[in-house]
Amino acid sequence: MNILKIRALLGAALLAGSSTVALAAPPALYTADQAKAGADVFSQNCAMCHGADLSGAAGPALVGQAFASASNKYTIGPVFTEVALQMPAGQPASLTHEQYEDVFAYILQQNGYPAGTTKFDYTAGLSSKESLVSQKP
Amino acid sequence: MQKISLQHRLKGATAFGCAGLALAAFAALAVPAKAQTAAPEAMPTPPAYTPVSQSDLVGASSSDGWLMFNRDYAGRDYVPFDQINTDNVSTLTTAWASGKIDIPDGFEGTPIVSGNYMFVTTPKDHVIAYNAKTGEKIWQYDYKIAPAAYKTLCCDTNNRGVAVYGSSVIFGTLDNHVVALDATTGKEQWNVSLAEPGVGYSITEAPLIVNGKVIIASGGGEYGARGFIVGLDATNGQQVWKTYTIPSENEPGGDTWPKGMYQTGGGAAWITGTYDSETNTLFWGVGNPGPWLAKMRPGKNLYSDSVLALDPDTGKMKWYYQYTANDSWDYDGVNTPQLADITYEGKDYKAVMEANRNGYFYAIDRTNGKLIYAKPFIHDTSILGMDKTGHAITNDALKPTLTKSIFTCPSFLGGKNWWPGSVDPDTNMAYVPTLHACMTMVGVPVTYSAGLPFLGEKFEMKDDPTSPGQYGSLQAIDLSTGKQVWEQKSAYPWDAGTLATKGGVVFSGTVDGFLKAFDAKTGKVVWTSPQLTSGIISNPISYQIDGKQYVAIWTGWGGVWPIWAGKLAAPEVKIPRGGQLYVFALPSS
Numbered sequence: 251m252n253i254l255k256i257r258a259l260l261g262a263a264l265l266a267g268s269s270t271v272a273l274a275a276p277p278a279l280y281t282a283d284q285a286k287a288g289a290d291v292f293s294q295n296c297a298m299c300h301g302a303d304l305s306g307a308a309g310p311a312l313v314g315q316a317f318a319s320a321s322n323k324y325t326i327g328p329v330f331t332e333v334a335l336q337m338p339a340g341q342p343a344s345l346t347h348e349q350y351e352d353v354f355a356y357i358l359q360q361n362g363y364p365a366g367t368t369k370f371d372y373t374a375g376l377s378s379k380e381s382l383v384s385q386k387p
Numbered sequence: 388m389q390k391i392s393l394q395h396r397l398k399g400a401t402a403f404g405c406a407g408l409a410l411a412a413f414a415a416l417a418v419p420a421k422a423q424t425a426a427p428e429a430m431p432t433p434p435a436y437t438p439v440s441q442s443d444l445v446g447a448s449s450s451d452g453w454l455m456f457n458r459d460y461a462g463r464d465y466v467p468f469d470q471i472n473t474d475n476v477s478t479l480t481t482a483w484a485s486g487k488i489d490i491p492d493g494f495e496g497t498p499i500v501s502g503n504y505m506f507v508t509t510p511k512d513h514v515i516a517y518n519a520k521t522g523e524k525i526w527q528y529d530y531k532i533a534p535a536a537y538k539t540l541c542c543d544t545n546n547r548g549v550a551v552y553g554s555s556v557i558f559g560t561l562d563n564h565v566v567a568l569d570a571t572t573g574k575e576q577w578n579v580s581l582a583e584p585g586v587g588y589s590i591t592e593a594p595l596i597v598n599g600k601v602i603i604a605s606g607g608g609e610y611g612a613r614g615f616i617v618g619l620d621a622t623n624g625q626q627v628w629k630t631y632t633i634p635s636e637n638e639p640g641g642d643t644w645p646k647g648m649y650q651t652g653g654g655a656a657w658i659t660g661t662y663d664s665e666t667n668t669l670f671w672g673v674g675n676p677g678p679w680l681a682k683m684r685p686g687k688n689l690y691s692d693s694v695l696a697l698d699p700d701t702g703k704m705k706w707y708y709q710y711t712a713n714d715s716w717d718y719d720g721v722n723t724p725q726l727a728d729i730t731y732e733g734k735d736y737k738a739v740m741e742a743n744r745n746g747y748f749y750a751i752d753r754t755n756g757k758l759i760y761a762k763p764f765i766h767d768t769s770i771l772g773m774d775k776t777g778h779a780i781t782n783d784a785l786k787p788t789l790t791k792s793i794f795t796c797p798s799f800l801g802g803k804n805w806w807p808g809s810v811d812p813d814t815n816m817a818y819v820p821t822l823h824a825c826m827t828m829v830g831v832p833v834t835y836s837a838g839l840p841f842l843g844e845k846f847e848m849k850d851d852p853t854s855p856g857q858y859g860s861l862q863a864i865d866l867s868t869g870k871q872v873w874e875q876k877s878a879y880p881w882d883a884g885t886l887a888t889k890g891g892v893v894f895s896g897t898v899d900g901f902l903k904a905f906d907a908k909t910g911k912v913v914w915t916s917p918q919l920t921s922g923i924i925s926n927p928i929s930y931q932i933d934g935k936q937y938v939a940i941w942t943g944w945g946g947v948w949p950i951w952a953g954k955l956a957a958p959e960v961k962i963p964r965g966g967q968l969y970v971f972a973l974p975s976s
Contacts, residue, residue, distance in 0.1 A: 299950055306537030308492055308544065308950050316534035316585070328836050335831045335845055340953025342845040 278366025280355030288356025314386040326378035347372040433571040451931040452500040456593040461726035462661035464809040465887040470936035472890030483522030485968040494943025494966035497548040500930040508546040526573030535585030536562035541609040548593035559590030579624035587612030597699040604656035611651035611677040611841035628702035640689035653677030658721040669699040672721035680843030681715030692720040706756035717799035718745040744801025762869035765802035789830040796825035809887035820881040873910030884926030896923025
């Protein structure tokens with residue numbers, strides 16, 4: 251990580267600390283490239299059960315309040331663990347770590363989480379205590 | 388060998404389009420059922436409707452209609468009609484068909500016929516009333532499912548059917564409501580909620596009406612939802628009793644769980660039960676315990692994987708029989724407990740018969756819950772036999788841990804899944820839709836979080852090494868011996884229920900979209916329908932109106948197999964989605 255990035259992050263953190271609006275917004279947990287790649291992973295491996303728009307069909311919804319409302323008190327860890335170790339149903343853990351990172355980035359993006367400069371990481375994701383609340387209705 | 392069967396299947400799949408064209412003319416007979424409008428579309432003058440009484444339900448086995456999920460309280464899926472028989476079944480033709488319904492999920496509903504009315508359900512909890520003779524649509528009711536319900540579905544958006552009582556049509560919903568509609572107009576009479584959506588519970592089964600009570604139960608075993616069965620007042624939906632399938636610490640059986648784990652213990656009672664009116668006893672199956680990984684919950688984990696004998700008026704338990712103790716393999720005990728009076732080794736018994744997910748075909752004395760016999764009906768490595776007390780000996784070496792992966796048979800979908808088979812009093816046989824597959828399974832760490840799956844295992848379906856590439860069969864089992872009489876093998880899983888008839892014909896549907904008729908005594912195929920518009924995963928029914936016998940079935944591929952069978956389900960990807968109801972009869976002379 252270069253110094254410019256660190257400065258940017260520190261700046262963002264300071265801003266976040268000084269502004270209630272920024273506090274309410276979700277953190278950047280993935281990169282735009284990951285989400286872009288994740289869209290393809292999703293359409294090929296997930297959409298047949300969860301719907302092309304993630305709204306749920308044979309499998310549960312993965313977007314909006316029907317997926318992760320504040321009252322669910324979800325954190326990233328258990329949800330990503332479900333995705334990475336149990337999905338796709340019938341062939342669990344059959345994708346690469348990178349594919350799981352990408353598809354989770356896509357799910358975060360679809361739920362209103364912003365892209366940033368730090369990649370979503372497989373190992374860190376499994377135990378992440380970051381809260382997961384969809385920003386979508 | 389596998390290559391040949393794959394080609395065969397793909398060939399079958401490409402023929403779907405042609406069948407669709409050929410049958411378009413029949414589809415035009417009925418009004419296309421669109422599942423978008425909110426208000427019931429009632430006709431100005433609906434046909435007359437005779438209210439259904441408790442004595443009608445007790446006598447359902449001799450009714451011209453099909454008054455409940457398994458036709459009669461005994462749960463036999465057998466009709467005493469012989470107009471269609473082995474001599475003439477080959478001339479069956481389409482009497483009418485519904486419009487094609489463009490919901491891409493599995494159609495698992497059993498139509499209910501009362502008088503001239505047929506009441507059907509589709510995925511996502513739509514209810515439609517047809518004129519059972521003409522196919523004319525009388526009304527449609529579109530239930531609005533709370534979006535949160537989609538959070539906790541394990542196995543598609545099924546609704547398996549309605550119950551009828553008085554002038555009401557009663558059904559459960561994916562968001563845990565029970566709703567009563569007016570049979571002639573589709574207007575709501577009452578609507579009650581049994582549980583919040585999105586935390587684990589969901590209802591997919593048809594209710595059973597006994598003594599003026601609506602008996603219905605929840606699904607949700609994959610989400611740690613503690614199972615329950617309720618009795619509701621059929622006139623207003625008010626709860627009369629509620630019995631949890633998993634006892635709390637201070638109740639009998641509570642000591643078969645580690646402290647506190649009953650709260651997330653699963654035990655979903657997700658398939659409609661049966662009833663013995665002679666002894667006023669309800670029989671209801673219970674699903675597997677949560678989390679799936681047995682090592683996390685030492686003990687028998689009562690009353691998971693059991694059949695319960697309950698008083699339908701109070702919900703109080705008379706006895707229970709547990710098929711699989713401390714289950715780690717998802718061997719739900721929910722398959723229909725079918726009542727039959729049998730003779731075994733020279734002795735007469737009043738029995739309940741069940742082809743269990745664990746791969747054994749059971750006869751249990753329904754007066755006391757004691758085992759009469761249990762025999763394997765598939766290649767089984769999980770169950771080693773029965774012990775001296777009449778309970779399954781589980782192969783504990785094949786229970787997974789966090790570090791030990793196992794391979795065992797049958798798979799988590801069982802030797803038979805939910806599709807009701809038949810018990811035929813004429814042949815003294817049970818007809819069993821059978822699955823042939825095994826699985827790998829290993830533990831993964833899990834902590835309970837409401838609304839997330841609570842499994843603690845990952846698992847993958849595999850070929851059965853004794854029958855690779857053959858995932859299904861329809862088999863006949865002699866009730867007096869528990870031994871197989873005949874078997875029709877299939878490359879596809881056998882994912883549909885059966886209908887037995889006095890005409891000596893057994894009907895069942897196939898994944899590649901054919902309704903077939905089998906000679907009940909020999910298993911010989913005596914009729915195959917034209918290829919229908921989608922695969923069949925539902926239960927065929929039969930009824931009579933004005934002296935004419937009809938056979939009805941939903942097409943509509945989906946359900947559990949394409950979601951969970953992984954690579955084994957690859958050939959079925961091309962099967963067209965969407966549902967259509969077909970009704971067959973002999974040609975008019």
